[in-house]
Amino acid sequence: MDKTWLHEQVLARLAEDLRQAEQAARTAHETATHEENIAENKYDTLGLEAAYLATGQVRRAEAIAQAMAGWRRFRPAAYDADRGIQLGAWVCLVDAAGQQQQLYVGPPGGTMSLTRGDQRVQVISPDAPLGQALLGKVEGDDVSLQLGASRQWFEVLWAA
Known part of the structure; x- marks a missing residue:
């Protein structure tokens, strides 16, 4: 196993996590905006709950996208025994x-x-x-x- 392989695997896993989070956000948004889920009274909260879920999934997708951007920019330096363990070790x-x-x-x-x-x-x-x-x-x-x-x-x- 080497650092290049590790880096590639992290990016691949983050890409899959992002795909799943985006799909979950779309599904929750569709549920929240579907005409059958329009509230008929103050106790009918399915559409509202789905909207909260969609918002959470969008935030999760944004966090994953930020992590991916950080990992794409990341280039681990060679290990330096004088500095000890650092980012990339x-x-x-x-x-x-x-x-x-x-x-x-x-x-x-x-x-x-x-x-x-x-x-x-x-x-x-x-x-x-x-x-x-x-x-x-x-x-x-x-x-x-x-x-x-x-x-x-x-x-x-x-x-x-």
Whole structure:
């Protein structure tokens, strides 16, 4: 797996999410404006509810389109051990139980899990708690993350 493949997969998934959100917005709009859904009394709210849903779906589609634009502009720099983990880093962590996980730190809006063969990579943004905790870390560093009342510990095995 490489960064180019990860980038392409994120854009493909965002494009599919955008298509679905736009279709959902169209369907909700059609429901809201259909003549059979005109309110006959103050308790008949199907058309109003569909209008609220359509508005929400349009906002969701706009957010996905913004995320896609950010990912299209994004060009990850080569990993620099002097700067540590930054936007564009591909990282492998190990927890206290010895479980490894791979992460790719990308622009906001692309959080998802990608799989290629038996390799799984979680895409996160630097805005996420784990993304924030990783910034500046290098191979061998410990990373701690407070989640509610519990604290999780990881070690950076490698970064690329």
